[in-house]
Amino acid sequence: MFSRTLKPAASVTFQNGFKNFSTSSQNNFKVVVAGAAGGIGQPLGLLLKQNKLVTNLALYDIAPVTPGVAADLSHMDTPARVSGHKGPEQLADAIKCADVVVIPAGVPRKPGMTRDDLFNTNASIVRDLAACIAAKAPKALIAIITNPVNSMVPIASEVLKKAGVYDPNRVFGVTTLDVVRAAAFIGEINGVDPGCVSIPVIGGHSGVTIIPVLSQCEPAVKLSDQSKIEALTKRIQEAGTEVVKAKAGGGSATLSMAYAGARLVCSLLRGLNGESNVIECAYVKSDLTEATYFANPLLLGKNGLEKNLGFGNLNGYEQGLLKAAIPELLKNIKTGEDFAKK
Ligand SMILES: NC(=O)c1ccc[n+]([C@@H]2O[C@H](COP(=O)([O-])OP(=O)(O)OC[C@H]3O[C@@H](n4cnc5c(N)ncnc54)[C@H](O)[C@@H]3O)[C@@H](O)[C@H]2O)c1
Ligand SMILES: O=C(O)C[C@H](O)C(=O)O
Numbered sequence: 001m002f003s004r005t006l007k008p009a010a011s012v013t014f015q016n017g018f019k020n021f022s023t024s025s026q027n028n029f030k031v032v033v034a035g036a037a038g039g040i041g042q043p044l045g046l047l048l049k050q051n052k053l054v055t056n057l058a059l060y061d062i063a064p065v066t067p068g069v070a071a072d073l074s075h076m077d078t079p080a081r082v083s084g085h086k087g088p089e090q091l092a093d094a095i096k097c098a099d100v101v102v103i104p105a106g107v108p109r110k111p112g113m114t115r116d117d118l119f120n121t122n123a124s125i126v127r128d129l130a131a132c133i134a135a136k137a138p139k140a141l142i143a144i145i146t147n148p149v150n151s152m153v154p155i156a157s158e159v160l161k162k163a164g165v166y167d168p169n170r171v172f173g174v175t176t177l178d179v180v181r182a183a184a185f186i187g188e189i190n191g192v193d194p195g196c197v198s199i200p201v202i203g204g205h206s207g208v209t210i211i212p213v214l215s216q217c218e219p220a221v222k223l224s225d226q227s228k229i230e231a232l233t234k235r236i237q238e239a240g241t242e243v244v245k246a247k248a249g250g251g252s253a254t255l256s257m258a259y260a261g262a263r264l265v266c267s268l269l270r271g272l273n274g275e276s277n278v279i280e281c282a283y284v285k286s287d288l289t290e291a292t293y294f295a296n297p298l299l300l301g302k303n304g305l306e307k308n309l310g311f312g313n314l315n316g317y318e319q320g321l322l323k324a325a326i327p328e329l330l331k332n333i334k335t336g337e338d339f340a341k342k
Helices: 041-048 066-074 088-095 115-136 149-162 176-190 226-237 239-247 255-272 316-341
Strands: 003-006 012-015 029-034 054-061 081-086 100-103 141-144 171-173 201-203 210-212 278-285 293-301 304-308
Touching: 029 041, 029 088, 029 255, 041 054, 041 066, 041 255, 054 066, 054 088, 066 081, 081 088, 088 115, 100 115, 100 255, 115 141, 115 149, 115 316, 141 149, 141 255, 149 171, 149 278, 149 293, 149 316, 176 201, 176 210, 176 226, 176 239, 176 255, 176 278, 201 316, 210 226, 210 316, 226 239, 226 316, 255 278, 255 293, 255 304, 293 316
Parallel strands: 029 054, 029 100, 054 081, 100 141, 141 171
Antiparallel strands: 003 012, 171 278, 201 210, 201 293, 278 293, 293 304
């Protein structure tokens, strides 16, 4: 397994979480995919079915095809047992005893929409799933893919708070795709394997809130001129929109998201399993900035978030990006919290 060095947040090792590997420790986890029949959910299930840390893969969706997706995946000759759960009456059964619940349930963007335009539809979906997790698996780690991530994490957190089971170390907004994209683009620029690129992406998951910290990239990005750094930053911030436009009404990123989601889930499981030095960026409750939720490198462990590693030194340009992101994050967080308090 190769490792990535992340500078200078805490001079830590940033490991590629998406790997199949055997382990002699617990190796016995239940993972639930909520939204399992969708564009992300299906390939995410495919990847998780191949993960040796997963012994029980529960696929939940409201779509009629859900039992079929479960039947299909269950024919793969890998150890994870697959169960399908369709509709709200089968949700509790899907969620009970979960170690990790990953949520890609909800509608995706079409061209011309912002992620915030999805709020009205997706907010109640995430609220209701969080309420069931609070009741049936209050200790589960929750990884929220559903957009707008910046608002969905505060909603889930408020629901868990109301139920008296909130642990900020267990609720994660999935920003892994931003990290994966940044590494892909930089790998291409530098002419190296993107898997060897270590690049923290901090802030949130939409437009100006996505802050690639290119000054901390290892190896250094081979771009000398500031205008090229700014163009690369913009491309990473707008990469989701690039896919939405290219799919021309057929949805947003699904396959790269499934890859990124499987990587984060694998890292969460490796942390739960007691592996050391497991580090990923994710959007969590935070006191690093004015924004009460913020994404940056995190050390994962047996209880989820073990240690927030911060984001180290930003150069002048990156400080400007952070300044632009904070008001947007504050607005997104308030929207989520206000909804949950209704
Ligand atoms: N965090 C990220 O980086 C990232 C990346 C890509 C997409 N997304 C978001 O992920 C979400 C899903 O995208 P997609 O392309 O898979 O969409 P999709 O429409 O293909 O799939 C969504 C699935 O959710 C299911 N669903 C709807 N309501 C549900 C409910 N109450 N309970 C359970 N399942 C329910 C649908 O039946 C469908 O199968 C969108 O909100 C999208 O914006 C986030
Ligand atoms: O762009 C989207 O709407 C989906 C996702 O957030 C992405 O970044 O691809």
